[in-house]
Amino acid sequence: MLKLNFKPIFATIPKKLKISTLPLSVSSSLQSVRENVSNNLITSINPLSPPTSAYIHLPFCRKRCHYCDFPIVALGSMNQFEDDPRIINYVQLICREIKATKPISTTNPPLETLFFGGGTPSLVPPKLVSSIIQVLKENFGVCSNAEISIEMDPGTFDEMKMRELLELGVNRVSLGVQAFQQELLKKCGRAHGLEEVHDAIGIVKSSGLENWSLDLISSLPHQTLEMWEESLELAVKASPTHVSVYDLQVEQGTKFGNLYTPGEFPLPSETQSAEFYKMASKTLSKAGYEHYEISSYCKKGYTCKHNVTYWQNRAFYGFGLGSASYLGGMRFSRPKKMKEYMGYVQDLEDGDKCPRPVKRRGSSFAVFIHEKYRRRCHNMNRATSSSGSLLVGENQIDTEVEERQSKDSVDKRTYVAVQHF
Numbered sequence: 539m540l541k542l543n544f545k546p547i548f549a550t551i552p553k554k555l556k557i558s559t560l561p562l563s564v565s566s567s568l569q570s571v572r573e574n575v576s577n578n579l580i581t582s583i584n585p586l587s588p589p590t591s592a593y594i595h596l597p598f599c600r601k602r603c604h605y606c607d608f609p610i611v612a613l614g615s616m617n618q619f620e621d622d623p624r625i626i627n628y629v630q631l632i633c634r635e636i637k638a639t640k641p642i643s644t645t646n647p648p649l650e651t652l653f654f655g656g657g658t659p660s661l662v663p664p665k666l667v668s669s670i671i672q673v674l675k676e677n678f679g680v681c682s683n684a685e686i687s688i689e690m691d692p693g694t695f696d697e698m699k700m701r702e703l704l705e706l707g708v709n710r711v712s713l714g715v716q717a718f719q720q721e722l723l724k725k726c727g728r729a730h731g732l733e734e735v736h737d738a739i740g741i742v743k744s745s746g747l748e749n750w751s752l753d754l755i756s757s758l759p760h761q762t763l764e765m766w767e768e769s770l771e772l773a774v775k776a777s778p779t780h781v782s783v784y785d786l787q788v789e790q791g792t793k794f795g796n797l798y799t800p801g802e803f804p805l806p807s808e809t810q811s812a813e814f815y816k817m818a819s820k821t822l823s824k825a826g827y828e829h830y831e832i833s834s835y836c837k838k839g840y841t842c843k844h845n846v847t848y849w850q851n852r853a854f855y856g857f858g859l860g861s862a863s864y865l866g867g868m869r870f871s872r873p874k875k876m877k878e879y880m881g882y883v884q885d886l887e888d889g890d891k892c893p894r895p896v897k898r899r900g901s902s903f904a905v906f907i908h909e910k911y912r913r914r915c916h917n918m919n920r921a922t923s924s925s926g927s928l929l930v931g932e933n934q935i936d937t938e939v940e941e942r943q944s945k946d947s948v949d950k951r952t953y954v955a956v957q958h959f
């Protein structure tokens with residue numbers, strides 16, 4: 539998953555403490571670093587336009603890293619997952635979800651970006667990734683020059699897997715390095731060590747793929763400025779065309795969340811975190827990377843088009859466990875637990891039995907929402923259609939949600955949301 543919710547370092551400063559009230563050294567330097575960030579993303583895109591991007595969540599990892607709160611399934615440390623029924627069954631499920639999702643309009647243009655995120659998508663056998671692309675092609679269409687990105691972890695792929703992925707159309711890789719220090723990788727609970735990091739970089743580079751990104755995390759526990767400098771330098775030396783730099787988010791319920799308090803040792807202070815951010819911006823800008831959004835840097839012509847979709851507030855489909863979609867101006871997250879997600883897909887398929895849409899006055903449209911998702915919708919002021927992932931319910935748009943009885947299912951109440959533009 540791309541990290542849109544990762545706060546840039548200056549957003550970790552308590553809200554009460556405005557930039558202008560920070561110690562002069564921090565506030566003035568943060569402002570100058572912020573000015574480095576390109577404003578190319580600022581355009582007036584209509585979020586109600588048909589989506590041309592799809593996020594596909596592949597949740598499998600060998601183990602859970604100590605900072606990670608993504609919806610994942612830990613598979614254990616064996617190396618061969620070729621015939622693992624957990625992966626095969628999940629891929630079948632996600633294909634069912636895709637098939638049951640109706641394109642938002644009959645004139646829906648083909649998809650221009652696909653992003654396989656996780657989890658560790660590189661654990662999924664390429665032939666299964668290929669089957670998902672095939673279903674997306676059949677259901678929505680995929681442009682012949684679409685950007686197809688995949689997240690990969692060191693230690694989960696070899697030359698052959700890399701070649702197979704490229705052959706099936708993957709043309710962008712995001713490699714999760716995180717740190718170039720063995721001790722930090724270990725402290726983060728990563729399933730790989732430094733040697734595998736260097737091997738993975740070697741495999742990606744020798745495949746001839748130019749469009750690849752390297753992920754780093756700053757503000758890790760026990761990370762010093764010297765370590766960070768070394769990580770940035772080694773990242774530059776690896777010469778990816780894109781680098782993502784995320785400031786550590788200490789998430790509740792993770793091992794780090796239980797052990798550490800932001801701003802307190804062994805985590806860096808806010809001032810130190812600001813130094814990490816400044817150092818990344820300066821080092822990468824000096825090395826010829828454009829700081830095109832808060833956490834992302836790229837060489838000319840190598841912005842991640844899928845990422846830009848998010849930043850420009852464009853619509854996108856989301857498929858898979860816990861994934862979010864943004865359609866018709868509405869954001870909706872799928873269940874994070876596998877069993878609930880299975881039920882969600884089933885409901886989506888059953889939804890075809892529901893009458894839809896019920897109202898079409900002027901520019902309004904209506905969708906059905908299964909009762910079991912209503913609470914979720916209310917909590918988030920979001921809703922989903924049972925017949926697709928058409929969404930309604932954000933506050934900024936005038937939305938009414940009324941209860942209806944589904945014609946063909948007396949015990950399954952559905953909710954109809956009518957959205958007025």
Ligand SMILES: C[S@@+](CC[C@H](N)C(=O)[O-])C[C@H]1O[C@@H](n2cnc3c(N)ncnc32)[C@H](O)[C@@H]1O
Pocket residue numbers: 539540541544605606607608655656657658659689690691713714715716753754755784785786787788789
């Ligand atoms: C969804 S993760 C998946 C990628 C891959 N499985 C991996 O771990 O490298 C995408 C990126 O998010 C970042 N990330 C994940 N959890 C984070 C956290 N709590 N704080 C900051 N960055 C995080 C990592 O840099 C990671 O590479």
Ligand code: SF4
Pocket residue numbers: 598599601602603606607608610656657658691714
């Ligand atoms: S490998 Fe990536 S997705 Fe999996 S637990 Fe670690 S950070 Fe999370």
